[in-house]
Amino acid sequence: MSQKIQPPKGTRDFFPAEMAVQNRIFGAWRKVCTRFGFQEYEGPAFEHLELYTGKSGSEIVGQLYNFQDKGHRDIALRPEMTPTLARMANQLGRNLKKPARWFSLPRLWRYEKQQRGRLREFFQLNMDILGSDNVGADAELLAAACAICQELGLTANDVKARISSRRLISGLLDELGCTDKPSVYLALDRRDKLPREEFVAGVLAAGLDESGLAKLDDLFTATSLEDVDKICHSDESKAAVQELRDLLALVSAHGFGDWCLFDPKVVRGLAYYTGIVYELFDAGRSLRAIAGGGRYDSLLEKLGGEALPAVGFGMGDVVIAELLKDKGILEVAPDGMDYWIVSVDGDDLKVAGLAASLRAKGRTVGFGFGGGKLGKQMQSAAEQHARTVIFSGSDRAPEGSFETKELASGTQSIVALGDL
């Protein structure tokens, strides 16, 4: 047993049963993306290491599968799709029709310790809109993320999109005299995990005073935009509040109002978000985030292209599959075939010829090789989930007709070849 070579840590084998599940998730992703008018793109599975260190710094290398190729180039398996997207968009330059609605279903690799909902190799739907600074683009993506969950059989009772705004927090921090916003974002992102003293110390070190700290706490315990409006006074924050109101109205118009709620605790650790941010969670909050995204208006410029406003989100296949499993809606009925041919007289040529003529008509057809006992052949038909068995070489059917059996009902009949 231990002699057998196991799959590498954090990877999965997809046997037909697992592959059917995977295809169901992929199917929902493609279906909804297409329904929303998005176009699919793909890039290389590996990129120059620089593409990732440029954006995230060299500490990211610890989380990457990277190596030197035979030409001594530093290469990394892609850990995310956005840098590739940015690179491709930059390549098109002014030829990029804006706004571009693009999606991709990349396989990604991250050198991390695996646990529930997090593996070293996984798939992640990426939906992005490039070239629009309109809040309608944010709403469109949020609606799409919810629509995917709906397509997979989930409801507003199962999934909640928690929405906030970097711009809102940024405006308040300016108002409070903050001198180091990135470290406050990090502290806020971990506010409920950090010991209170540590959180307070971090915030005070970033230039806020006691009253500023109290305001931050007020913001984080706010449950409505009305509360927030009373706390924040800067033009930037007021504009951000209005933007959130517009977003929620739009998402309601999209039909997903009850899937969404304002949650000032959503900050997202990532530095590059500039506007609205959101994360989708299972209602019980027992799993990791199902999806997360937001607006990143300065990222493409930072990666060497022209300034281009952008919004996007990512949804991994692992957490959503865990949730579907928990809900008991993960299993998919195996794809059966239309016909299974059972040979009565053992004439393989006859069977192959019959299969060919039915397949030419688009029927799905299977049969056992080399005939064998009828009972065994029938059992194979049942195992393959065939709907109908055709008996080939039966002397009970006239020339040009076949004896058939519906496996579900057990009823047998004589059917002309043209009617199969």
Add this chain to the structure above:
RNA sequence: GUGGCUGUAGCUCAGUUGGUUAGAGCCCUGGAUUGUGAUUCCAGUUGUCGGGGGUUCAAGUCCCCUCAGCCACCCCA
């Protein structure tokens, strides 16, 4: 990368304070059934007890290392 828990047949698991030849169900194979499956009955195969080392007269059981899985931290693009 840090810490905790777990590892027995293809799968799910039992295995007493260390004690002879390690068990059950499912699955699988064959038969009852030489022209009919998913029901039933009968028979049969299943293992370096994750791997390596140690303690002991004796280790699935105790100790150390290692590998793998789960959980929490870190991180979360």
